[in-house]
Amino acid sequence: MLLKVEDLRTHYKLPDGRAVRSVDGVSLDVAAGEIVAIVGESGCGKSTTALSILRLIRPPGHIASGRVVFNGVDLIGLPEERMRDIRGKDIGMVFQNPVTYLNPVERVGDQIAEAAILHLGLGRKEARAKVIEMLGQVRIPAPERVAQSYPHELSGGMNQRVLIAIAMICRPSLVILDEPTTALDVTIQREIINLIRDLKARLGVSMIFITHDFGLVAELADRVYIMYAGCVVEHGSVFDVFREPLHPYTQALLGAVLSINEYKETLVSIEGSVPDLKAPPSGCRFQSRCPRAMPKCAEAPLLKEHRQGHAAACWLYP
Amino acid sequence: MEAVVARARAVAGLFLGDAATRLAFGYLALVVAVAIFASWIAEFPPLQTSVGPAFARPGVPYFMGTDDLGRDIFSGVVHGARVSLGVGFVAATASAFIGVVMGVVAGYFGGRIDVALMRVTEVFFVIPMVFLAILLVAFFGSGIWNVIFVIVILSWPATARLVRGQVLSLKEREFIKAARALGEGHAFIMFREILPNTLAPIIVNGSIQMAQAIVVEAGLSFLGLGDQNLTSWGVMLFRSQRFLMQEAWWTFVFPGLALFLTVLALNVLADSLNNILNPRTRHRKA
Amino acid sequence: MAVLLQATGLKKHFPLKRGLFGKSQVVHAVDGVDFEVAEGETLGLVGESGSGKSTIGQMVVRLLQPTSGTILYRGRDIAHLSPAEALEFTREVQIVFQDPYSSLNPHKTVGQTLARPFRIHGAARNGAEIQARILDVLRDVGLNEAFIGRYPHEMSGGERQRVCIARAIALRPKLVVADEAVSSLDVSIRAQLLNLLKDLQRKYSLAYLFITHDLATLRSVAHRVAVLYLGKLMEIGTTEDVIRRPSHPYTRALLASVPIPDPVAARKRTASELGGSIPSPVEPPPGCRFHTRCPEARDVCRTDEPALRAFGAQRAACIPDVVERLRAE
Numbered sequence: 001m002l003l004k005v006e007d008l009r010t011h012y013k014l015p016d017g018r019a020v021r022s023v024d025g026v027s028l029d030v031a032a033g034e035i036v037a038i039v040g041e042s043g044c045g046k047s048t049t050a051l052s053i054l055r056l057i058r059p060p061g062h063i064a065s066g067r068v069v070f071n072g073v074d075l076i077g078l079p080e081e082r083m084r085d086i087r088g089k090d091i092g093m094v095f096q097n098p099v100t101y102l103n104p105v106e107r108v109g110d111q112i113a114e115a116a117i118l119h120l121g122l123g124r125k126e127a128r129a130k131v132i133e134m135l136g137q138v139r140i141p142a143p144e145r146v147a148q149s150y151p152h153e154l155s156g157g158m159n160q161r162v163l164i165a166i167a168m169i170c171r172p173s174l175v176i177l178d179e180p181t182t183a184l185d186v187t188i189q190r191e192i193i194n195l196i197r198d199l200k201a202r203l204g205v206s207m208i209f210i211t212h213d214f215g216l217v218a219e220l221a222d223r224v225y226i227m228y229a230g231c232v233v234e235h236g237s238v239f240d241v242f243r244e245p246l247h248p249y250t251q252a253l254l255g256a257v258l259s260i261n262e263y264k265e266t267l268v269s270i271e272g273s274v275p276d277l278k279a280p281p282s283g284c285r286f287q288s289r290c291p292r293a294m295p296k297c298a299e300a301p302l303l304k305e306h307r308q309g310h311a312a313a314c315w316l317y318p
Numbered sequence: 319m320e321a322v323v324a325r326a327r328a329v330a331g332l333f334l335g336d337a338a339t340r341l342a343f344g345y346l347a348l349v350v351a352v353a354i355f356a357s358w359i360a361e362f363p364p365l366q367t368s369v370g371p372a373f374a375r376p377g378v379p380y381f382m383g384t385d386d387l388g389r390d391i392f393s394g395v396v397h398g399a400r401v402s403l404g405v406g407f408v409a410a411t412a413s414a415f416i417g418v419v420m421g422v423v424a425g426y427f428g429g430r431i432d433v434a435l436m437r438v439t440e441v442f443f444v445i446p447m448v449f450l451a452i453l454l455v456a457f458f459g460s461g462i463w464n465v466i467f468v469i470v471i472l473s474w475p476a477t478a479r480l481v482r483g484q485v486l487s488l489k490e491r492e493f494i495k496a497a498r499a500l501g502e503g504h505a506f507i508m509f510r511e512i513l514p515n516t517l518a519p520i521i522v523n524g525s526i527q528m529a530q531a532i533v534v535e536a537g538l539s540f541l542g543l544g545d546q547n548l549t550s551w552g553v554m555l556f557r558s559q560r561f562l563m564q565e566a567w568w569t570f571v572f573p574g575l576a577l578f579l580t581v582l583a584l585n586v587l588a589d590s591l592n593n594i595l596n597p598r599t600r601h602r603k604a
Numbered sequence: 605m606a607v608l609l610q611a612t613g614l615k616k617h618f619p620l621k622r623g624l625f626g627k628s629q630v631v632h633a634v635d636g637v638d639f640e641v642a643e644g645e646t647l648g649l650v651g652e653s654g655s656g657k658s659t660i661g662q663m664v665v666r667l668l669q670p671t672s673g674t675i676l677y678r679g680r681d682i683a684h685l686s687p688a689e690a691l692e693f694t695r696e697v698q699i700v701f702q703d704p705y706s707s708l709n710p711h712k713t714v715g716q717t718l719a720r721p722f723r724i725h726g727a728a729r730n731g732a733e734i735q736a737r738i739l740d741v742l743r744d745v746g747l748n749e750a751f752i753g754r755y756p757h758e759m760s761g762g763e764r765q766r767v768c769i770a771r772a773i774a775l776r777p778k779l780v781v782a783d784e785a786v787s788s789l790d791v792s793i794r795a796q797l798l799n800l801l802k803d804l805q806r807k808y809s810l811a812y813l814f815i816t817h818d819l820a821t822l823r824s825v826a827h828r829v830a831v832l833y834l835g836k837l838m839e840i841g842t843t844e845d846v847i848r849r850p851s852h853p854y855t856r857a858l859l860a861s862v863p864i865p866d867p868v869a870a871r872k873r874t875a876s877e878l879g880g881s882i883p884s885p886v887e888p889p890p891g892c893r894f895h896t897r898c899p900e901a902r903d904v905c906r907t908d909e910p911a912l913r914a915f916g917a918q919r920a921a922c923i924p925d926v927v928e929r930l931r932a933e
Contacts, residue, residue: 185817186858239867259866261823266802376693497709500698500721
């Protein structure tokens, strides 16, 4: 297993002393060469999970407990300098708004080279060659010209490719992509989807893909984790989860998803709203909105494998 | 209603939360009280000469001493609060009023009105304020209302520019577009939809302008251009100039201290108002 | 069905200032678009960034004035309305925006916001009547009296958007422009609001001009779809026709780009991509706007702009034999 997250808990302290339990006991695995999607609605803790893996949680947030074992090493206990070396070198990151992560006054070629010089100890010349090669890998036409450009001279799709190039230049074994296509147009999104598939196939890199869009999950993921209110409620192979969703939350979400291939007269919707994470209800977090809630739900269900590799945290599957 | 009470309580908590703000607020409350009840607090009319010996040292009964004509310094400082705060308050309010109206109209309608306003304010920005104030007071005469008038003339453009900037960004917000689509009139949109959203910076700016007005009035008075028929802190400083080199330190230290602390407190207040009024309740992302 | 709104040759150009010495340029946001909306129907306007879809929406509600072209509402040109007619128009044509956070005045309670339509239009005689009407409209959008005293920051995104819809339908308009009205919401909330919009349509025979970048949403919402690219109409037709038999290469590419929430189907199809990026609307390509990215482009496309022609019940702006071939596939 390349990455093993065990019982991760990340809390945000409020001024009044209480804590928001954004991530509340998340466990997940990423095997070599697979794309794992973490899906959920806003506030479910998916992005916080990703940031916790990279130990990028800033105060008032902190990782309260848990283990993040990457290549056999627990990242939670590592000194910050070691962690800095791992970020960017062994684990790459791609975020939603490429432009905000690029320096507007530095040529993109230099920004990509920076990581190679820092982590791989390359000289200027070698780094340059590597940058051009990397820009080719992310299928940017005319890499020499693009390397000389500033971010504002490139389109959103191009900038996202540049960000992917930065994440990939040190050939990390894991890349975390947080909503990488949300800010892009549909036809540009398609190009990035194809690029991600292609990079996985050619370079065998593992990815954690954070998204709220089930369309993207279906297109890209090998396995998927569904999060609700800080917890994983279901996980399994993308085919199993879409064909036979176990958890009522997953079922409702998939019922609410729209597809171009299907006209839906009335959409499935989930009534009510997400519980307050300052004082989450005891027992199943979804019980107040669940159409199939029962007395047993007052007790928190554990994630249990229902079938080989397909687990849900629900009392319907004892 | 509960929401309003809770909000008021939260604001009060923030407001009195830090020591500097508490001190500034307390001091200003004291000065305002002194200004209002000046006639009761001061033992003597401020301009009455020979209430005591000339240059009496601070002590009993003139606990801030007396000046060359035997006027009571304490009575002067107390009455000075009334004039200085009055000038500051009236000037800041009038300047805010004009600045807000001009800024809202220019920002909202844009076009030629906006260009004209911007040119006018630029003119004011390149000429040093005190210099212009001196010229104008010298020209119009140094009655207190002239001084206020000059301060207002010189300070509204800053407010207008501030408000205009706010309005420019607010008018692109969708709730303004929604109001227009609903058939809402221009006046309503400007003053009932946009204005409440710019109040925070206007209030902050107002307290700074009040401090500035007090300083300008004092400056003019110190140069002998103040209203000699009234006792402001600036006028007292002007009179005590001549004793600067002499032993009578009390003639300028007490009015000077009152002035300094008031201006400082207003600035501290502006600073904390800025902190209290600006950060909106933001929703944290996942 | 009677035509409610008809746009003809609609154009909107925004001047672009480029410093003191730069030459003045123009953003061709909308550059000659025709469409109509019938009573009670939903016309979907779909396009990527720079397509001009939001600009069209704002022209329809008179927030922007067209540079040229006309919009007729019930046969009346909305560019020339007397103040009284303009007020009457706002009663019948309303808009809901994308961002529920900036669509409500942060200093006003829901009650204050919702009272405005009734006050402006004198639709209620007194305070009590206004309160009653506010309650009605809140119930219409699935909220209740508990929301009257709330400020926007005390509500969730979905609740705010319900309030925005309530404001828009308060005076029982005939047409509502929904400008990406559900795009920023979570999946489950989006479903609630789409159901609500459909219910309101049935209940009040509302027509929607539904502006979105998301074809998957349109499939379940719109009766007809207009596909825009760089300020021009590429294709227009019933939703079924456009999705089943896309008649323009751009529509085709757009459809092929949309992710399918079904892993089996998603992996089966060949995901062709367009390549290139959307040109700037400041200097749109000559000829067909789409030729720089079009897999079917020919020499003639670089110089001649294709007209919108009818193919079956659809209309598409492309070379007839390309369209015939695409439709045959």
